[in-house]
Amino acid sequence: MATTIKNKTLSGVGNLIKLLPTGTVFTFQFLNPVLTNNGHCTTINKYLTSILIALCGLSCIFSSFTDSYEDEEGSTRYIIATPKGIWPSPEQSSSVDVSKYKLRVGDFVHAAFAAVVFAVVALLDDNTVQCLYPEFETNEKMLMMVVPPVIGTVSGSVFMLFPNTRHGIGYPPSSQSQGDTK
Secondary structure (H helix, E strand, O other), rough: OOOHHHHHHHHHHHHHHHEEEEHHHHHHHHHHHHHHHOOOOOOOHHHHHHHHHHHHHHHHHOOOOOEEEOOOOOEEEEEEOOOOOOEEEOOOOOOHHHHHHHHHHHHHHHHHHHHHHHHHHHHOOOHHHHHOHHHHHHHHHOOOOOHHHHHHHHHHHHHOOOOOOOOOOOOOOOOOOHHHOO
16 A cells, blocks of 8 residues: 555656656746846846747647657657547558547646646746746745645646656657557
């Protein structure tokens, strides 16, 4: 019993780590200080920062619907999950079972929580706060300290209930033998 709970907990933490695409978070962390002028914004900096946050958020959502597999030749194929299977579709002679890659409720749950977790990371970043809403930092210090762990705990719990089986862009592909676990 204890081993099962431990495994589920570690699996939930692993899914939380996989939640946000590393490239998207890196891009945000790299560009945010530049676009916010290290928190000393003009009007154009506020617009550019808002656009960066929106684009990175959309990237997090989009990545929840991507997957990959290895074809018969050993090449990695990246795909987008659709209600009927995958896009782009594999060749007719392919042995890929596209039904294993169909959209599921868990994909939408992951997309929603990816957006929430990224929003917390992005909107509570020091440069973002100083740029977009500087009065918030002084007035709502307690909220800024409480929200991230609460969102992390809730997200971790949800990911234990809806484990992520997708291997999107930037993650190791699922091979045909792993496809049976989808």
